[in-house]
Amino acid sequence: MSLSISLAINGRQHDVALNDPRVTLLDLLRERLDLPGTKKGCDRGQCGACTVLVDGRRINSCLALAASMDGAEITTIEGLAEGDELHPVQAAFIEHDAFQCGYCTPGQIMSAVGLIKEGMAGDDPERVRELMSGNICRCGAYQGITEAVLEAGRKAAENAQPQTGNPDTGKDAA
Amino acid sequence: MSEQMSPERMSPETQTTFPRHVRHGSNSGQPVSRRDGRLKVTGAATYAADNHPEGLLHAVIATSTIARGRVRSLDVEAAKAHPGVVEVITPANRMPLHHDPNEKMPPFGFRVEVLQDDTVRYVNQPIAVVVAETLEAATEGVRLLAPRYEEEDARTGLDNGLRHEAQSVGVGAPGTVSFGDLDAGLKGAARVTEGDYSTPPQYHNAMEPHAVVAEWDGDTVTIDMPNQALRMSAASYAAYFGIPAENVLIRSPFLGGGFGSKAILNGPQILGILAARQLGRPVKLVLTRAQMYGPVGHRGRTWQKLRLGTGDDGKLTALHHHSIGATSSFDDFVEPAANASLMLYESPAIRVEHEGLRLDIGTPGPMRAPGEASGSASLEIAMDEAAEACGMDPLAFRLANYAETQPGTGKPFSSKALRECYEQGAAAFGWAGRPLEAGTMRDENGFLVGWGMGTAVFPCPQFPAEARATLRADGTALVETGGADMGQGAWTALAQLAAESLGLDLDKVEFHSGRSDLPDGGVAGGSGHTASAGQALSNAGGDVIARLTELATGDPDSPLFGAGNIGVVAAEGRLHRRDDETRSQSYADILARAGQKELVGTGKSGRDPASAEAFAMHSHGAVFAEVKIDPNLMQVRVSRLVGAFAAGRIINPKLVRSQYYGGMIWGISFALQEEAVADRRTGRIMNADLAEYHVPVNADVPRMEAILVPEEDPRVSPLGIKGVGEIGVTGTVGAIANAVWHATGIRVRNYPIRIEDLLRRR
Incomplete structure (x- = not known):
């Protein structure tokens, strides 16, 4: 069986001939497209480590079949920084020591980027804690995560225009 | 690895609670951000399962669904017939190992399950390995094995497990310790409080599942795996495969959490390495979340009794702490719970004692604060x-x-x-x-x-550890120790200590770690890694400075000529005369004048026995x-x-x-959330996943x-x-x-x- 899909990942167009309908978006990224920054923690949509943005929305990529991603625009952790310049959420995570082992971090950051973009976070720590609770951090870096998301959210609000982390619209064909 | 972070501002909080350490005016003692931060926030930090060598095969283990008995049959043919499946490894065709897995592996290795026979000793024990060209095919192959069992009654609790006196608990601590006359202390007490307590089985649940990517080249093997004890593990894997220890290279630059579960050898990771050898191709084997509830250790369940005698003055007259710790039917790790009563409170009589309880479970092991x-x-x-x-x-x-x-x-x-x-x-x-x-x-x-x-x-x-520091011609340094950063910040703290000992700014120090071919960094466990590897690094830096001092003070044209070893201080890449700090010479200059490209120092650490x-x-x-x-x-x-x-x-x-x-x-998690709940009839853990096994989320x-x-x-x-x-x-x-x-x-x-x-x- 072969299924052709075309999707944009971090602004780059990929035409993929899928030889297996069972491949998840997460495994497509990690095992077939050499983008292992997105992590697998549970493969059941329970931990959030695999969070990516699909058409700007946060999803658990372990629960999405690659075959359903035809035409999608996907942003992963590898696509946030502009060259050497970190996305404000990434910079805030370092500043606030919002991680220890770093394994859940890509998912935490993608969730944070998503919810800030959606204007969900506001300036309320309780709200941030709730909204970030789909991403488990076993090391327990939650205090730093909450501070980092609040700070990045404030910065995003100050710069009235949208974040310039990554162009979600891929134009350079593969 | 050479990303540098500038030291951040000291927060007022930090200034009031911790005095800055000033030796050599170094970075040590400062709240530097993680040096590996940029790698971790950009997805560039490479964890074991992120590796994908050419020709990679995917292995998935099949695990038992019963707690005790025998595997009667596996439909190997059905699995092998599935497109993409390359091999099914079972006890019938598993290549021999050079160490009996039913024997412990010194110093800390447990007995492991690596398809030595068809017995099942706990739920989630490996019973076969399916290897395929893709992860999807291997996963389906496992399903097609459809194991049938001869099942025996599972021993799941105090009523049916085998109780026994625990001679030793934890990793080699005595099972019973007694001071003073407990009976007299209780008898003489104004009041005695007494209670029965219990703690549940808990699973480490590091966010990163145990993984191994193994690639053999003849009799040497390169293993990417999260590992808290690189040298020790390399020697143990070598023993299992009958090769010299130096033929095993473990690379573990990042661990996605360890908490004790990645310090000790386990069956699945040995099977991943074995599959690569047996099939002559690189193999990746990653546990599913559910498979982490069995073969890779856990915090064993305990039943504890405490009796405290107190006098009218509120002082303890007696402290008695008894603990029963669950262990497996075939190996011993009894949670050394009662020993907690030996550390804190004064009492004329203290008695702590342990019993073990054999159940049909995977062997427990050390888990954060065991x-x-x-x-x-x-x-x-x-x-x-x-x-x-x-x-x-x-x-x-x-x-x-x-x-x-x-x-x-x-x-x-x-x-x-x-x-x-x-x-x-x-x-x-x-x-x-x-x-x-x-x-x-x-x-x-x-x-x-x-x-x-x-x-x-x-x-x-403080564990034995070794390190090496190399001062380069340009005045920068490379420091190396085979340690592990599982999130505690070793990459940063250890580099800070090395920089301090070398009298260099942190950004002049390149730090290499996380490989078994580096000087032995010891075990990242017991909260002792910084004390151990850090001391070794510091001593290596000190060794470099001593050698450098010898070069400079022996050079008639050096401004430091004649100053003895103790007459010199190292700071900011220069040696200064202690009595006249205006007289100094840069490291680069000292090396150049001595005609040396680099200067290597070594250091060791270990607790002073007298102390x-x-x-x-x-x-x-x-x-x-x-x-x-x-x-x-x-x-x-x-x-x-x-x-x-x-x-x-x-x-x-x-x-x-x-x-x-x-x-x-x-x-918080221990007090209010964590517990693996086993079905008392089958021994099967009913919440072996991150939705039902509760760990704190941000809102908790x-x-x-x-x-x-x-x-x-x-x-x-x-x-x-x-x-x-x-x-x-x-x-x-x-x-x-x-x-x-x-x-x-x-x-x-x-x-x-x-x-x-x-x-x-x-």
Whole structure:
């Protein structure tokens, strides 16, 4: 069986001939497209480590079949920084020591980027804690995560225009 | 690996709580951000399963669904017929190993299940390995095996497990320790408080599942895997495969959490390496989340009994702590829970004892604060109950029983700033004025409010470790040790120590770690990695400076000529005459004049035996918790948590604070959330996933405070470093349980504390 899909990942167009309908978006990224920054923690949509943005929305990529991603625009952790310049959420995570082992971090950051973009976070720590609770951090870096998301959210609000982390619209064909 | 972070501003909080260490004017002691931060926030940090060598095969293990019995059949043909499946490895065709897996692997290796036969000893034991061209095919191949079993009754609890006296507990601690006359102490007590406590099975659940990517080249193998003890593991894998230890290269630059579960060999990872050898191609094997509940260790369940005798003055007259620890049917790891009672409180008579209980479970192992967490969780409730019986404030009661020397042995402590921890923690929390009586406080919403406290304690080991420092012609340095950063911040703290010893700024120091072919960095466990590998690095840097000094002071044209070894200080890449700091020479210049391209120094570490004999060595702390409980639902929320900890010299307060927070969150988890629940009929764990096995999420965690209480300790090691990774768990669990009592008047002695415990007895 072969299924052709075309999707944009971090602004780059990929035409993929899928030889297996069972491949998840997460495994497509990690095992077939050499983008292992997105992590697998549970493969059941329970931990959030695999969070990516699909058409700007946060999803658990372990629960999405690659075959359903035809035409999608996907942003992963590898696509946030502009060259050497970190996305404000990434910079805030370092500043606030919002991680220890770093394994859940890509998912935490993608969730944070998503919810800030959606204007969900506001300036309320309780709200941030709730909204970030789909991403488990076993090391327990939650205090730093909450501070980092609040700070990045404030910065995003100050710069009235949208974040310039990554162009979600891929134009350079593969 | 050479990403550099500029030292951040010192926060006012940091300035008041920790004096900056000034030796050589270095970076050590400063709250530097993680050096690996950029790699981790960009997805560029490479964890084991991120590797994908050319020609890679995917292996998935099939695991048992019964707890005890035999595998009667596997449909190997069906699995092999599935497109993409390359091989199915079973006991029938598994290549031989050079070490009997039914024997322990010294020094710490457990007996492992690597398809040695068809017996099943616990649920989730490996029973076959399916190897395929894709992960999807291997996964489907496992399903097609459709195992059939000959099932025996599972032994799942106190009523059907085999109890036995535990000669040794944990990793080699004695099972029974006794000081003084316990009976006399109990008889002479004005009152005796007594209780039965239990702690559940807990699973490490590091976010990164255990993984291995193995690639053989003849008789040598390269293994990408998360590993907390690189050299030791390399030697053990070599023994399993009958090759010299130097033929095994383990690469473990990042671990996605370890907590003890990645320090000890396990069956699945051996099987991944074996599959690569048997098939002659690189193999990746990653456990599913569910498969982490069995073959890779856990914190064993305990049933504990505590008896405390107290006099009219509120002082302990006797302390008896008995613990039964669940272990597997075929190996021994009995949680050293009762030993927690040997560390903290003065009593003329103390007796701690352990029994083991054999069940059809995977062998437990060390999990963050092994023994100390489970034991102090009970001891701290017992102390609270005794304080209540004496009509004393819990903190005053602990102070009345403060151990000035090690309980039982009378050995002096190398240092113990616990009193300061109590004071500073209590002040920050606002403990003064807490009503003695339970159930009297309400918040503005009518929620029950309770305050509790607990003492935190953890030993501070220093393991043997080695390091190498190479000063280069351009005045920069490469420092190397085969250590592990599982999130504690070793990459940063160890580099800070190396930079300090070399008299260089941090950005001039390149730090290499996480490989077994580097000098042995020892074990990243027991909260001892910074103390161990850090001391080795510091000594290696010192060795470089000594050699450099020799070159300079022996060079007639050097401004340092004639200054003896002690007449020189190293700072900012230059050696200065101690008596005249204007006379100095740069490292680069010294090397150039000596015609040397580089200068290599080496260092070792290990605890001074005389010091170890003479002193008791621990980190200490005090944790204060507030809980709020909905009076109708009895749902418990931790609303405030303050910990004050004294752990010797602090290398990086920013990262240390994170370690304390992490430990305290594990305390919340232990007290209120974590428990693996087994079906009593089958032994199968019913919540082997991250939705049903509860660990704290962000919304479960309040704003916390961790106070770094200054403490100097030249006796633990020349650098005076203790350890911070595990202690945060210890005081927190009891503090929360005691706060629950204070809010409700209900003593729950079985962890985790559940809503129904409070509803039932309301």
